[in-house]
Amino acid sequence: MASIHPSAIIEDGAQLGEGCSVGPFSYVGANVVLGDRVELKSHVVVTGDTKIGDDTVIFQFSVIGEIPQDLKFKGENSRLEIGKRNRIREHVTMNCGTDGGGGVTRIGDDGLFMAGCHIAHDSQLGDRVIVVNSCAIAGHCILEDDVIIGGLSGVHQWVRIGRGAIIGGMTKVVSDVIPYGLVQAENGRLDGLNLIGLKRRGVPRSEISALRSGFKALEKGEGTFLERARRLGEETESEYVKEIVDFILGDSDRSFLTPGH
Structure with a gap:
């Protein structure tokens, strides 16, 4: 046949x-x-x-x-x-x-x-x-569902890229990327969330608002990045935000790209 x-x-x-x-x-x-x-x-x-x-x-x-x-x-x-x-x-x-x-x-x-x-x-x-x-x-490497890697980019060994994240073109990624993250610039900077991708997949506006608030909570606040993530996980009711928190607190051999750095 x-x-x-x-x-x-x-x-x-x-x-x-x-x-x-x-x-x-x-x-x-x-x-x-x-x-x-x-x-x-x-x-x-x-x-x-x-x-x-x-x-x-x-x-x-x-x-x-x-x-x-x-x-x-x-x-x-x-x-x-x-x-x-x-x-x-x-x-x-x-x-x-x-x-x-x-x-x-x-x-x-x-x-x-x-x-x-x-x-x-x-x-x-x-x-x-x-x-x-x-x-x-x-x-x-681990690339979860719905990840997009832009042209001419390189992802370092053992890196995890969370669901729905997007990597801009000509970007070097040497650290883990949170779900729904937007990474760009030559040395890989976490510049925000993949809002276009979220809207295209029909994510409710309320969840997108929760994700934006969660991102700001990870970017600024007391304690280390991991401490802010744990606190966010205790406070949020959004399943999307909880997914990011679980990803951050999961097992990894790499550091994270963090908001604001």
Whole structure:
């Protein structure tokens, strides 16, 4: 039931779902599983222990599932799992995981990965993530649902970016970003909230007002940033604000981008 161009190479053991399309000069490795209606354009390489969900399209010259770019990698078994309905554009690279990071790189559903971006080993990406042209997401990063990374940006290893945050173009991100945060400038400054994204998703005006008040409470007040976050969590009734507080108080190896700095 799959459409395979005569010049494509499909290794023995590969599993192709119904309605798959494999274009000219593409390669599918022996441990690859393609869901239904997955489309590989020409010159696509899918290798390693890689699973790709239904209705995903991968464009020319992408390399998906290769070994990690990590000197500690010694050939151990590791995986790459990609969800459904993703659009992976030209020259994108996505690597499998490592033992040190849990052994698996995960991509959620409905993502858009634009030309030339890189998703490194052991990173965990949620649903509806957009990574714009020529971005680099380093190893062990967490990008929650609805995150947008602007073009030519770089995200440092182990960084967490909370749900609904947006990173401006040409930005270096070396610290965790709170949910719904707006980060921009060359060295990554937390300049406010992703208000446009919140409005587009239909978040009620009352919740947006609560988020703006919560952001101000985190920016100014007595005590450290963590102390202000704990106090905010005790005072607020907004589920959106509580999500930010839980993110701040969660486990992380990185510092935070904080309001006003």
